[in-house]
Amino acid sequence: xxxxxxxxxxxxxxxxxxxxxxxxxxxxxxxxxxxxxxxxxxxxxxxxxxxxxxxxxxxxxxxxxxxxxxxxxxxxxxxxxxxxxxxxxxxxxxxxxxxxxxxxxxxxxxxxxxxxxxxxxxxxxxxxxxxxxxxxxxxxxxxxxxxxxxxxxxxxxxxxxxxxxxxxxxxxxxxxxxxxxxxxxxxxxxxxxxxxxxxxxxxxxxxxxxxxxxxxxxxxxxxxxxxxxxxxxxxxxxxxxxxx
Amino acid sequence: xxxxxxxxxxxxxxxxxxxxxxxxxxxxxxxxxxxxxxxxxxxxxxxxxxxxxxxxxxxxxxxxxxxxxxxxxxxxxxxxxxxxxxxxxxxxxxxxxxxxxxxxxxxxxxxxxxxxxxxxxxxxxxxxxxxxxxxxxxxxxxxxxxxxxxxxxxxxxxxxxxxxxxxxxxxxxxxxxxxxxxxxxxxxxxxxxxxxxxxxxxxx
Amino acid sequence: xxxxxxxxxxxxxxxxxxxxxxxxxxxxxxxxxxxxxxxxxxxxxxxxxxxxxxxxxxxxxxxxxxxxxxxxxxxxxxxxxxxxxxxxxxxxxxxxxxxxxxxxxxxxxxxxxxxxxxxxxxxxxxxxxxxxxxxxxxxxxxxxxxxxxxxxxxxxxxxxxxxxxxxxxxxxxxxxxxxxxxxxxxxxxxxxxxxxxxxxxx
Numbered sequence: 001x002x003x004x005x006x007x008x009x010x011x012x013x014x015x016x017x018x019x020x021x022x023x024x025x026x027x028x029x030x031x032x033x034x035x036x037x038x039x040x041x042x043x044x045x046x047x048x049x050x051x052x053x054x055x056x057x058x059x060x061x062x063x064x065x066x067x068x069x070x071x072x073x074x075x076x077x078x079x080x081x082x083x084x085x086x087x088x089x090x091x092x093x094x095x096x097x098x099x100x101x102x103x104x105x106x107x108x109x110x111x112x113x114x115x116x117x118x119x120x121x122x123x124x125x126x127x128x129x130x131x132x133x134x135x136x137x138x139x140x141x142x143x144x145x146x147x148x149x150x151x152x153x154x155x156x157x158x159x160x161x162x163x164x165x166x167x168x169x170x171x172x173x174x175x176x177x178x179x180x181x182x183x184x185x186x187x188x189x190x191x192x193x194x195x196x197x198x199x200x201x202x203x204x205x206x207x208x209x210x211x212x213x214x215x216x217x218x219x220x221x222x223x224x225x226x227x228x229x230x231x232x233x234x235x236x237x238x239x240x241x242x243x244x
Numbered sequence: 245x246x247x248x249x250x251x252x253x254x255x256x257x258x259x260x261x262x263x264x265x266x267x268x269x270x271x272x273x274x275x276x277x278x279x280x281x282x283x284x285x286x287x288x289x290x291x292x293x294x295x296x297x298x299x300x301x302x303x304x305x306x307x308x309x310x311x312x313x314x315x316x317x318x319x320x321x322x323x324x325x326x327x328x329x330x331x332x333x334x335x336x337x338x339x340x341x342x343x344x345x346x347x348x349x350x351x352x353x354x355x356x357x358x359x360x361x362x363x364x365x366x367x368x369x370x371x372x373x374x375x376x377x378x379x380x381x382x383x384x385x386x387x388x389x390x391x392x393x394x395x396x397x398x399x400x401x402x403x404x405x406x407x408x409x410x411x412x413x414x415x416x417x418x419x420x421x422x423x424x425x426x427x428x429x430x431x432x433x434x435x436x437x438x439x440x441x442x443x444x445x446x447x448x
Numbered sequence: 449x450x451x452x453x454x455x456x457x458x459x460x461x462x463x464x465x466x467x468x469x470x471x472x473x474x475x476x477x478x479x480x481x482x483x484x485x486x487x488x489x490x491x492x493x494x495x496x497x498x499x500x501x502x503x504x505x506x507x508x509x510x511x512x513x514x515x516x517x518x519x520x521x522x523x524x525x526x527x528x529x530x531x532x533x534x535x536x537x538x539x540x541x542x543x544x545x546x547x548x549x550x551x552x553x554x555x556x557x558x559x560x561x562x563x564x565x566x567x568x569x570x571x572x573x574x575x576x577x578x579x580x581x582x583x584x585x586x587x588x589x590x591x592x593x594x595x596x597x598x599x600x601x602x603x604x605x606x607x608x609x610x611x612x613x614x615x616x617x618x619x620x621x622x623x624x625x626x627x628x629x630x631x632x633x634x635x636x637x638x639x640x641x642x643x644x645x646x647x648x649x650x
Contacts, residue, residue, distance in 0.1 A: 007312040014319060018326045018533075025333050026529040032337035040340065116454075120585030140344075142584050203454075213525060270477055270628055274572040277470035321540070321570075327534045348579040351532050355572040357474045384483060428643065429468050433636030437629045445624030 035060075040139060042067045048125040048135035049106050054107070064149035071108075072097045080221025089201045095222060098125070107226065108132045109219050113211020116204045118142030120211065126165070130226030133175060148204030159195040165216055168194060172220055174213040177205035190232065255374050259381040264389065264443070265358045271421060272358035275349045276390055277432040283406045286394035287387075288342050292331045294383025296378050297359045300324045301367040305375035308368050320363045321354070328353045358382055393435050401426030455586075459597030461645035465573050466605040467638060469580075472573030476606050477631055486610035489568075490558045490603030492546055494596065496568055496579055500542050501595025504578040505588055515600050536543045536569075543569040573602050608638065637638050 043063050046052045051066050058066075074078035075083045083092050096108040111122040122138035136157045143149045150156055160175065167173040173193050178185045179202060182194040197205045216223070265271045272293075279289045300323050304311070311319050332350045336343045343350070353359065362382055367375040398404055400423045403411035411420070425431050459468070465471050467643055479489050510516055512534060514526040547565050551558045568574065577598045581591045619645070621630055 003312065003314065007315050010310070010312055010319075011315060014322060018322060022326055022329055022529060025330055027332050029337040031341075035339035106446075114451075116458065118586075142347075142580075152502075199321070203458075273473040273477070274471050293467065303474050317566075318540070321536060322533070325536055329529060329532050332532070344460070348576060348583060351579050352572050352576055354532055354536060355570045355575050357570065360570055385482070387483060430636040430639035430643070432470070434640060436637065437625075437632030440627045440629040440632060441622070443624075443631065445622070447624075 028093055028199070039063055042071075044137045044139040045071065045096055045108055045123050048108055048123040048137045050135060050183075051098070070098055070100070072099060076219075076222050078218070080225055093219065095219070096123075104128050107222070109215065111138075111212065111215055113208065113215065115141055115143055115207050116148050120208060124212070124216075126202065126223065128225070130223040130228075131155075131164050131166045133165065143201070143204050148198065148201040150198045150201065151204060156195070156198065162192075163195060166191045170227075172217070174209075174216045175215050176209040176213075179183075179205070196200075204230045251375055252374060256377040256381040259378070259385040260388065261385070261443075264385040265361075265382045271361050272356050272386055272434070275352050275356060276386070276393070277429070277436070279346060279349050280390055280394040280397055280432055281401070281427055282345070282398050283394045285345050285390065286344060286390040288339065289346060289349065290383070290387025290390045292335070293353050293356065294380060294387055295356070296324065296327045296331060296353055297362055297383045298379035300327050300359055301362055301375040301379035302372050305367040305370060305372040306365050311368075316368075320360065324359050324363070325354050358386060389436075389439070390437065393432060396435055397426045397431060398415065399433070452589060455590055456593045456597040459594050460601040460604065461642060463574045464601040464605060464639075464642050465577065465598040466496060466602050467635070467642045469576065470573050471576040473604050474560055475567055476602075476609065476635075477628065480558075480606050480609040480613055480631065483607070483610040483614055485560045486606045487566075487603075488561055490606050492550065492561070492565065492568060493571065493573065494599030494603050496539070496546055496574060496597040497599035497602075498592070499595075500535075500539050501577055501581055501586060501598075502536055503542070505581060505586070505591040507534055507538060507587075508582055531579075531582065532575075535575060539574050539578070540569045561602055573598065605635075605638065609635065612638075 006186065039060055043052060043058065046063065046066055049070075051070060051149045052058055052063070074095050075099060076095055077083050077093070078091055094110055096110075097104050098106045098108060106125045106127050108123050108125045111120070111124055113120050119140065119142070121140040122136065124133065125135040126132065138152045138157065141149065141151060143151060163175050165175050168189055176194050178194040178197045180199075181196050182191055185193045185197075229244060259265055275289060275293075279285045300320075303323050304320055307319075328351060331353070332343075335346070335350060362375075364381055366378045370378070395405070398406075398408075399410065403409060403422050411422075459465065463469065466473070466476060475489065480486050491638070508516070508528075508531060510519065512527045512531050514528060515523050516527070517523065517525050543566060544566070547558075550561070550565065577595055581594055587595055613631065616630065616634075625633075
C-alpha cells in the first residue's frame with residue numbers, strides 16, 4: 001500500500017471517528033446548554049425587577065416558578081398596539097410584564113445594543129408610570145474586563161434605579177451615562193436622567209447611552225400608554241404562552 | 245518493576261517544578277494570563293488543560309506506530325481539537341456561569357503550546373502510560389502556576405478567594421483599598437516575571 | 449464607516465490582542481530577541497490575519513452557524529460546535545500558503561523565520577481573532593478590519609519589544625531575571641502604556 005494511500009485511509013478513519021464522537025456529544029448536550037442559556041436569561045429578567053437578588057443562589061426550579069408566577073410575555077408593534085398572541089404582523093417587539101394579581105407593577109424591555117467590543121444584552125425594567133426606571137441588568141457583553149466590563153457590576157446597574165427617562169417637562173430624553181460622577185458632571189435639573197460613568201470606559205458609556213436611547217425610543221409608544229395610565233391591567237387577549 | 249515506576253514518578257513530577265511548562269519551558273503563557281483574574285476560572289482552566297494534554301498525549305502515543313509521518317501535525321491537531329471541543333461542550337452544559345467568563349479561552353487550549361509541544365516531543369516517542377503521566381505532570385505544573393498567579397490577583401485585587409470575601413470589613417474601614425491594578429492585564433505579566441525570577445534564582 | 453474606524457483603532461491600541469488579551473505570547477517571547485526577525489514575523493501575522501478573519505467569517509456564516517445551511521435547504525442544522533476544528537484547518541492552510549509565498553519572494557526572511565513560520569498556525573492570536581469575531585457578532589467588513597487591526601497591534605507589540613530588548617542587551621540585570629523574566633515585566637509595563645489609549649475620545 002503506497003504512502004499516500006495509507007495517509008488517506010488513516011485520515012478518513014480519523015475524521016469519521018472524531019465526527020461521530022463530537023456530533024454525539026454536541027447533540028446530547030445541546031438540551032442542557034440551551035436550558036442554561038434560557039435560565040440565565042430569565043434570571044436576569046427577574047433580577048431587573050428585584051424578584052431575585054444579585055448573587056443569590058437559586059435552583060432551576062426556583063427560577064421557573066418565579067418566572068411563571070410573575071412574568072407575562074406580550075408583543076407590541078411599532079405603534080404601541082398590543083399584538084394578540086398568534087397574530088403575525090411582522091415586526092413585533094417583546095415586552096415582559098411584571099404583574100401581581102391583575103395589576104401591572106412594571107414592564108421590562110430587552111436591551112440588545114452594540115457595545116465597544118460586541119453586543120451588550122440586558123433588561124431594563126420601567127415602572128408602571130412609564131417614566132421611572134425600576135431596574136437594569138446586563139447579562140452579556142464583550143467589554144474590557146475592569147473597564148467597560150464594569151457595566152455588569154451591581155453598583156453600576158443599581159445607579160439606574162429611580163432615574164427617569166423623561167425630562168423636566170415630560171418629554172422623552174432617555175437615560176444617559178455621564179462622563180464622571182453625575183452629581184458633579186451634569187447640571188442639577190438633568191441629574192435624574194444621568195448615571196455615573198465608569199472611569200476609563202468613556203466609549204463603552206457612549207455606546208450604551210446611544211443604544212439605550214435607540215431602544216427606549218422604539219418602545220416609546222408603549223411607554224406613553226403607561227404614562228397616560230392606559231395600561232394598568234393585563235390585556236386579556238394578548239397573553240402569550242411563555243415557553244417552557 | 246522498580247526501575248519503570250521511578251521513571252514514571254519522575255515523568256510525573258518533573259514538570260511540576262523542575263521543568264515547569266510556564267516558568268521554565270516558556271510555553272502556554274497566553275491563556276495563563278487572561279484567566280487568572282479569579283481562582284475559580286483559573287481552576288477550571290487548569291483542570292481542562294490537564295485533561296486535554298493528558299488524554300491527547302495518551303491517544304497520540306497509542307497511535308504513534310501507525311500515524312503516517314507526512315500528516316503527523318494535522319493528526320495531532322485533529323485529536324487535540326476534538327478533545328477541546330468535547331471539553332468546551334461539557335463546560336457549557338454543566339458549568340454555565342464559568343463558561344461565560346472563560347469565553348474563548350477554552351477553545352484556545354488547542355493552540356496552547358504545551359499540548360502541541362508535549363505531543364510532538366514526548367508522546368510520539370514514548371509508551372502510552374508514560375505519555376499520559378507526562379501530560380498529567382505538565383498540566384498540573386501549568387495549573388499550579390495559574391493558581392498561584394490567580395491567588396495573588398484575586399486576593400490583592402478583590403480581597404476575595406474563590407469568590408469568598410477574605411479581607412475583613414474592619415481592614416477596609418481603616419482605609420485599605422483593593423489594588424484595582426491587579427485585575428488588569430499588566431499585573432499578570434509582572435507577577436509572572438517575578439515568579440520566573442524567583443524560581444530561576446532558587447535553582448542556582 | 450465610523451464603526452469600522454473605531455474597531456480598527458480599538459483592536460490596535462486599547463484592545464491590543466497581545467497586550468490586553470494575552471494572545472500570541474509564545475512566539476512573542478521567542479522571536480522578539482531580534483529586530484529583523486520580529487518585523488518579518490509581525491508582517492507575516494498581519495497578512496495571515498487579514499486573510500483568515502474574513503475567510504473564517506464566510507465559513508462560519510455560510511456553513512457552521514445555526515441556520516447557516518439554509519441556502520442548501522437545511523435550515524435546522526447547527527454545526528457551530530465544529531468551529532474550532534474548521535477555523536484551525538483554514539488557518540493551517542493559509543499559513544502554508546504564506547510560507548510558500550515568503551519562500552518564493554524572500555529567501556533571507558524565510559531562513560531567518562525558520563521554524564516560527566509554521567508556528568504561526570498555532571499562534572493563539574490567529575485563532576483567538578477568529579473566535580472573538582464570532583463572539584462579537586461582527587459582519588464581514590468588521591471582521592476584515594478587526595483581523596487587520598489585531599495583526600497590526602500584534603506586530604506593533606513585537607517590534608517594540610524587539611527594539612526594547614536590543615537596548616536591554618547593554619543592561620546588567622540579575623541572573624535569574626535575564627531573558628524571560630525581564631521580557632515579562634517589560635511587557636507588563638508596555639501593556640500599562642497601551643491602556644492609556646482608552647482615554648482617547650475619537
